[in-house]
Amino acid sequence: MKNMNFQNRLIIAVDFDGTIVEDAYPKIGKTRIFAFETLKRLQEDGHRLILWTYRCGTRLQEAVDFCKENGIEFYAVNASFPEEKFDNSRSRKINADLFIDDRNIGGVLGWGEVYQIITNEEPNIPVPKKKWWQF
Numbered sequence: 722m723k724n725m726n727f728q729n730r731l732i733i734a735v736d737f738d739g740t741i742v743e744d745a746y747p748k749i750g751k752t753r754i755f756a757f758e759t760l761k762r763l764q765e766d767g768h769r770l771i772l773w774t775y776r777c778g779t780r781l782q783e784a785v786d787f788c789k790e791n792g793i794e795f796y797a798v799n800a801s802f803p804e805e806k807f808d809n810s811r812s813r814k815i816n817a818d819l820f821i822d823d824r825n826i827g828g829v830l831g832w833g834e835v836y837q838i839i840t841n842e843e844p845n846i847p848v849p850k851k852k853w854w855q856f
Contacts, residue, residue, distance in 0.1 A: 731818040732801075732817045732818050733768050733771065735771065735795075736821065737772060737774040739824070739829065740756075740823045741753060741756045746775075746776075749784065753829075754832065757788075766840065769797075770795050771799075773817070773822075801817070
């Protein structure tokens, strides 16, 4: 999946628990390193972000509010577009170009690597330097 280099703006569905934050459902876990920085950068690049999560009701609103407090407002939440209403007569599957989820085969990548794959460029995110004794 490396070097995708998408030239067009994408619709990107992003999971919450285990992806944006560490999994602590029903609580909100600790923010994963560089999650919000990367999501902000993707929005600045013109991509549409959809929050795509198992959460619903009050727990969903808590996640939406948490993201908003951290500078991210999604194009849509658990829907393909803002006006879409979910009912039980059709699938809840949404239309997106990419899905970022901790349940991927191999687990979730680091947010810096996610950005590199989507844009095929180095993210402008500081990386801690290794000590001489670390390999």
